[in-house]
Amino acid sequence: xxxxxxxxxxxxxxxxxxxxxxGARSTALFKTDELEVMHLVLHAGKALPPHKVPGEITVxxxxxxxxxxADGLVCTLHAGQLLYLPGGVVHSLVGVGDASxxxxxxxxx
Amino acid sequence: xxxxxxxxxxxxxxxxxxxxxxGARSTALFKTDELEVMHLVLHAGKALPPHKVPGEITVxxxxxxxxxxADGLVCTLHAGQLLYLPGGVVHSLVGVGDASxxxxxxxxx
Numbered sequence: 001x002x003x004x005x006x007x008x009x010x011x012x013x014x015x016x017x018x019x020x021x022x023g024a025r026s027t028a029l030f031k032t033d034e035l036e037v038m039h040l041v042l043h044a045g046k047a048l049p050p051h052k053v054p055g056e057i058t059v060x061x062x063x064x065x066x067x068x069x070a071d072g073l074v075c076t077l078h079a080g081q082l083l084y085l086p087g088g089v090v091h092s093l094v095g096v097g098d099a100s101x102x103x104x105x106x107x108x109x
Numbered sequence: 110x111x112x113x114x115x116x117x118x119x120x121x122x123x124x125x126x127x128x129x130x131x132g133a134r135s136t137a138l139f140k141t142d143e144l145e146v147m148h149l150v151l152h153a154g155k156a157l158p159p160h161k162v163p164g165e166i167t168v169x170x171x172x173x174x175x176x177x178x179a180d181g182l183v184c185t186l187h188a189g190q191l192l193y194l195p196g197g198v199v200h201s202l203v204g205v206g207d208a209s210x211x212x213x214x215x216x217x218x
Binding site: 006008009010011012013014015016029030032033034035037055056058060068070071073075076077078079080081082083084085086087089091102104106 | 115117118119120121122123124125138139141142143144146164165167169177179180182184185186187188189190191192193194195196198200211213215
């Protein structure tokens with residue numbers, strides 16, 4: 001196990017932040033040999049610029065709305081929606097209003 | 110890619126089922142080379158008996174409350190909470206009232 005921000009088999013809160021969302025920042029939840037999970041905060045108009053990772057990812061919008069772009073395809077991800085993406089695909093995210101998401105990345109050895 | 114129940118980069122609803130939870134059943138959301146993600150429904154008192162999988166997992170309670178047991182340690186997982194577990198650890202789940210969860214499994218080659 002690499003850096004552990006939380007312990008196995010113990011609950012981690014991933015609820016909507018609500019009124020504290022405007023002042024919130026992205027946080028790493030945990031990173032192990034196989035998985036990295038982070039709580040991503042994107043304020044209105046802010047972007048995670050185009051990038052790629054070797055492993056597959058899932059992005060689950062927790063609150064607000066995100067615009068997700070992968071390989072030129074744009075989709076809107078609302079709270080309560082999830083998508084996945086194969087590894088190696090360039091993608092970017094923009095907050096449409098303040099938004100938060102759970103991002104899960106499979107780490108390849 | 111193995112069996113795909115959903116397409117990459119397209120939103121999948123993982124919202125609480127609310128009034129349709131009592132009649133709902135577990136569904137596979139997608140399975141790829143690296144990940145299997147399912148929407149697990151556990152009605153009140155129903156259990157997913159002790160089992161283990163080779164890869165790491167995350168369990169995110171979407172609605173209701175689950176009792177999660179791993180290696181003899183019991184924890185209660187409420188809606189909006191997530192936990193992770195290393196691969197190879199025997200675990201079980203019980204619905205405390207009707208509950209649903211998002212289960213993500215890293216598939217090891």
